[in-house]
Amino acid sequence: MSEILKTERLTKTYGKSIAVNKVSVTVQQGDIYGLIGKNGAGKTTFMRMVLGLASPDNGQIELFGKTDLEQQRKHIGSLIEEPGGYPGISARDNLEIIRRAQGITDKAVTDHMLELVGLESAGKKKVKNFSMGMKQRLGLAIALIRRPDFLILDEPINGLDPSGIREIRDLLLKLNQEEQVTVLISSHILGELSKIATRYGILRDGVLVEEIGAKKLDVTCRRYLQLTVDDAQRTAVILSEKLGISSTVMDSHTVCVFEKLDTTEEINYAVAVSGIALKESRFAGEDLESYFMEKTGVSSLPGGGFNA
Amino acid sequence: MRNLLYGEWYKWKKNKAFWICLLSASVMILLVYLTMTAAAQAMGATGDVLKETGISGMAAQFAGGGFVTMFGAIFLCIWVVSDYTHGAMKNVVGKGYSRTQVFLAKHLFGTVITLIMNLIIFLVILTIGLILIGMPDKGGLFFQDLLIYFGLQLLFGAAISSIVIAVCEWSRNMAAGIGITMAVLIFSPLLVQGMDLLLSVLRLKISISRYWILNLMADCPTEAFPLRFLVRGILMSVIWTLLPLAIGAAHFRKTDIG
Numbered sequence A: 001m002s003e004i005l006k007t008e009r010l011t012k013t014y015g016k017s018i019a020v021n022k023v024s025v026t027v028q029q030g031d032i033y034g035l036i037g038k039n040g041a042g043k044t045t046f047m048r049m050v051l052g053l054a055s056p057d058n059g060q061i062e063l064f065g066k067t068d069l070e071q072q073r074k075h076i077g078s079l080i081e082e083p084g085g086y087p088g089i090s091a092r093d094n095l096e097i098i099r100r101a102q103g104i105t106d107k108a109v110t111d112h113m114l115e116l117v118g119l120e121s122a123g124k125k126k127v128k129n130f131s132m133g134m135k136q137r138l139g140l141a142i143a144l145i146r147r148p149d150f151l152i153l154d155e156p157i158n159g160l161d162p163s164g165i166r167e168i169r170d171l172l173l174k175l176n177q178e179e180q181v182t183v184l185i186s187s188h189i190l191g192e193l194s195k196i197a198t199r200y201g202i203l204r205d206g207v208l209v210e211e212i213g214a215k216k217l218d219v220t221c222r223r224y225l226q227l228t229v230d231d232a233q234r235t236a237v238i239l240s241e242k243l244g245i246s247s248t249v250m251d252s253h254t255v256c257v258f259e260k261l262d263t264t265e266e267i268n269y270a271v272a273v274s275g276i277a278l279k280e281s282r283f284a285g286e287d288l289e290s291y292f293m294e295k296t297g298v299s300s301l302p303g304g305g306f307n308a
Numbered sequence B: 001m002r003n004l005l006y007g008e009w010y011k012w013k014k015n016k017a018f019w020i021c022l023l024s025a026s027v028m029i030l031l032v033y034l035t036m037t038a039a040a041q042a043m044g045a046t047g048d049v050l051k052e053t054g055i056s057g058m059a060a061q062f063a064g065g066g067f068v069t070m071f072g073a074i075f076l077c078i079w080v081v082s083d084y085t086h087g088a089m090k091n092v093v094g095k096g097y098s099r100t101q102v103f104l105a106k107h108l109f110g111t112v113i114t115l116i117m118n119l120i121i122f123l124v125i126l127t128i129g130l131i132l133i134g135m136p137d138k139g140g141l142f143f144q145d146l147l148i149y150f151g152l153q154l155l156f157g158a159a160i161s162s163i164v165i166a167v168c169e170w171s172r173n174m175a176a177g178i179g180i181t182m183a184v185l186i187f188s189p190l191l192v193q194g195m196d197l198l199l200s201v202l203r204l205k206i207s208i209s210r211y212w213i214l215n216l217m218a219d220c221p222t223e224a225f226p227l228r229f230l231v232r233g234i235l236m237s238v239i240w241t242l243l244p245l246a247i248g249a250a251h252f253r254k255t256d257i258g
Helices: A043-051 A069-075 A091-101 A109-116 A132-144 A162-178 A190-196 A214-221 A232-243 A261-273 A288-296 B002-013 B017-046 B049-064 B067-085 B099-132 B140-171 B174-201 B213-219 B227-254
Strands: A003-014 A017-023 A026-028 A032-036 A058-063 A076-079 A150-154 A182-186 A199-204 A207-213 A224-229 A247-251 A254-257 A278-284
Touching: A003 A043, A003 A182, A017 A043, A017 A058, A026 A182, A032 A043, A032 A162, A032 A190, A032 A288, A043 A058, A043 A076, A043 A150, A043 A182, A058 A069, A069 A076, A076 A132, A091 A109, A091 A132, A091 B002, A109 A132, A132 A150, A132 A162, A150 A162, A162 A182, A162 A190, A182 A190, A190 A288, A199 A214, A199 A288, A207 A214, A207 A288, A214 A288, A224 A232, A224 A261, A232 A247, A232 A254, A232 A261, A261 A278, B002 B099, B017 B049, B017 B067, B017 B099, B049 B067, B049 B099, B049 B140, B049 B213, B067 B099, B067 B140, B067 B174, B099 B140, B099 B227, B140 B174, B140 B213, B140 B227, B174 B213, B213 B227
Parallel strands: A017 A207, A032 A182, A032 A199, A076 A150, A150 A182
Antiparallel strands: A003 A017, A003 A026, A003 A058, A199 A207, A224 A254, A224 A278, A247 A254
C-alpha cells in the first residue's frame, strides 16, 4: 500500500501562536482519514499547507511519495472552509471557469459533476441564491471535477440536511471503494465521520495527540462488562458453555464480555453458581464521542464548541 | 498558463463589472459633451467652447485628467479582489500551477482587459467628438497625433493597471483595494508636486513628478510630442509596469491564500 500523504514535523505559526506543531501524519492509499480536533486545533491550517494555500514554517510534505508538490497537487481535489465560487454567476458557469482553468478538455464533465452532487436542476441558478448546503455541494463538484486521486475535505457536510449528508457519505464511500480515491476529511459530526473513516488523527492545540485505526477505535470505544474473578480462564469457559457468550480474558483475574450486555444478571448468576468468586461486575469502556472529547481536550459538550 | 487565461476569459464573459464600468464612463463622456454643447449654444456668438477645446482637448480632459483610468481601476479592483473575497483563488492555486504562473496570468489578463476598456473609451471620446464637433481642420495629422496620444495614454494605463493589481493583491479586500487605488489616483500627483516644491526649496534639482506615471499622464501633450517626453514616458511606463508586477508576484508567492 503506497503513501498518498506523508508529513514530517509540519509546523505553522501565526505570530506567537503555533497553529500546527510538528505534525507527522501518514495517509495510506485507500484510507478515509478523519482529522479531528476542536475549533482552532489546526485542522484547516494543516490541510491548507498540504494544498499549498499556506506555506509551512518548518517540516516536510510528500504527496504520492514525491516532493515536487506543485505537480503532485494536480491529483488532489479539495474543499477548504467555504466553497470558492463567484456569487454573481451560475453554478454551471463557476464549474466551467474551473474546467477551463484546469485544462480539462472533456466539456461534459461540468454537467456530470452537477449531476453527481445533485445540483443538475440548479445549474443555472446564481450561486448567491444558493443555500449553505447547495454551496457545499458546489464545493464538492469543484473538488471532484478533475477526478482526483486524493480528496481533502474540510467540513464537507456543513449545512447539509440529513438526506444530503447521507448522499455525500454514500458518494465518498463509492469514490473510495470503486475508484480508490483516498480521502482526508474533517467533520464536526462525529457520528457521520465514524461511518466512513478508516483511520483518525486527533489534533489538540496544533499537536497530533493520536493516530488510531477505525478497528482499534471500535474496540477502545466498545462498551463491555468487566468481571473481576479469581479464575478468569474458567469463567470464560463457563460463559461459553452455559450462555454461548464469547469473552476475552484480559489477565488471570479479569474477563471482558462484549456481547449480550443486556443479560448481565444471567452472566453474574452463571459465574457465581459455578463456584467462581465474583469480586466485581461492572460496565466499562466509553462511547466514541466521549473518547474524542477526552482526547481533544473538550470537557463537556454543551457550549464546549466541540468540532471534529 | 494558457488554460489559466482561458479560465479568465470565460470569467470575463460572465462578468458584468466590465460592461457596467464601460457604460458608466461612456454615459459620463456623452453627458459632458452634451452639457458643453448646450453651454456653447447658450453662449451664442460669444464663442463655441466645445469647438475651442476640440477633440484633442476633450481627450486630454478625460484621459489626462485620470477620468478614463479611474473607471478601469475600479473594474480592476472588483476583478482582482473578487478572486480573494469569494475564495475562488483556492480553485487555481495548488492545482498544478506555480504561484508565479497564477499571478502572471491574472495580471496579464487584468491589464489587457483594462486596456481594451480604455481603448473603447478613447473611441467613444473620438466618436462623440466627431459627431458634435466635426472633423478638425488638420485632418490626417489630427488622427496621427491622436493615435500617438492614445498610444501613450494606453502605455501609462498599463503601468497604472499594474500598480492597481499589486495594491489589490496586497490588500485582498474590496474596500481597501478601491480606497487605496483612488487615493493613489487622486492624491499622488498633488503629493508628488508638493515633494517637488519641497525639494526645490531644499535646493535639490530633482523633479519627482517627471517620473511619476500619473503626472506623466496629466502632462502628456496632444500634439508636437517632444522626443524627451516620449522617451521618458515610454521608459517610465515600462518601469512602473514591471516594478509593481515584480513586487506583486513576490508577495503572491509568499502569502497564504485565504
